[in-house]
Amino acid sequence: MSDLLYHYIKQYVDFSEDEFKRFSESFNKVQFPKNDFALKEGNYCLFEGFVTSGCFKVYYLNEKGMEQTLYFVVEGWWITDIDSMINRVPSILNIQALENSEVLMVSKENKEHLYKTIPWVEKLFRIMNQRSSVALQRRILSLTGxxxxxxxxxxxxxxxxxxxxxxxxxxxxxxxxxxxxxxxxxxxxxxxx
Incomplete structure (x- = not known):
């Protein structure tokens, strides 16, 4: 599927070629032209995505209708609205391609299936969530301090x-x-x- 995804995962967990094949088959490759949206405010986020090329901005509109950029997602990073996906609530975020981009997307259902069928997947996503929490904490500290x-x-x-x-x-x-x-x-x- 993607050498980039393979090497990303290999940093955190060990797996067989067969396991990686089954893992990667749960993802769909999606192309996003420049300015296209992977997610728009008000829609439900139904995916987690691994960016194999391109760049996205993740933002929301404040009460004055002004864009507030939370972060950028570049090649080798993951995109989602975790609140919308986990809690099944409409997203307040927009995820927009800043250049032609490609993403490997996995649905919540496929991800849950992977948890049940491939032992290391839960460990991988736990590590990713920990890293995401650290990044969020650092972002908050940066903005406030x-x-x-x-x-x-x-x-x-x-x-x-x-x-x-x-x-x-x-x-x-x-x-x-x-x-x-x-x-x-x-x-x-x-x-x-």
Whole structure:
């Protein structure tokens, strides 16, 4: 199916070729053209997806109708709205392709079947959930305890090369600042080099 998925999983669990074949057969390959949505607010999230190419932004619209970018998902990362998928509630999130992208998607039902039939799958998703919780905690701490300059530097480190693929407005939304303030930060940092 995907060498990227194979190598990703191999980092965390051991498995046979037959097990990986059965695991990967539970996924569907889906293409998303640039600006297409993997999920729109109000719909139910029925998948978890492993991004094999491309990039997505995960955002919601605040009470003023402004985009608030929670995070970006790049090649080798997973996308979903875990609240919507687990609790079967309409999503408040939008997951939009920022470039032509490909995702390997597994439904909740197929994932549950994998838990029952392949022993290491539960361990894999437990590890992924732990890593996701750590990332979320770090994101919250960054937003509440760091300056915009520090958050921008963290963004550059976390998403190398992404700034060239997305708009400055999208970067500013992720950082929780205005586009104008981002321009000032970028200018200040470039003068310090």
């Amino acid at each position: 760091k300056t915009a300059d520090q958050r921008y530097i963290e963004f550059l480190e976390k998403y190398p090369g992404l700034e060239q693929k997305i708009t400055q407005q999208q970067v500013a939304s992720y950082l929780g600042i205005t586009h104008e303030f981002l321009s000032k930060i970028r200018k200040k940092i470039s003068l310090q080099k």
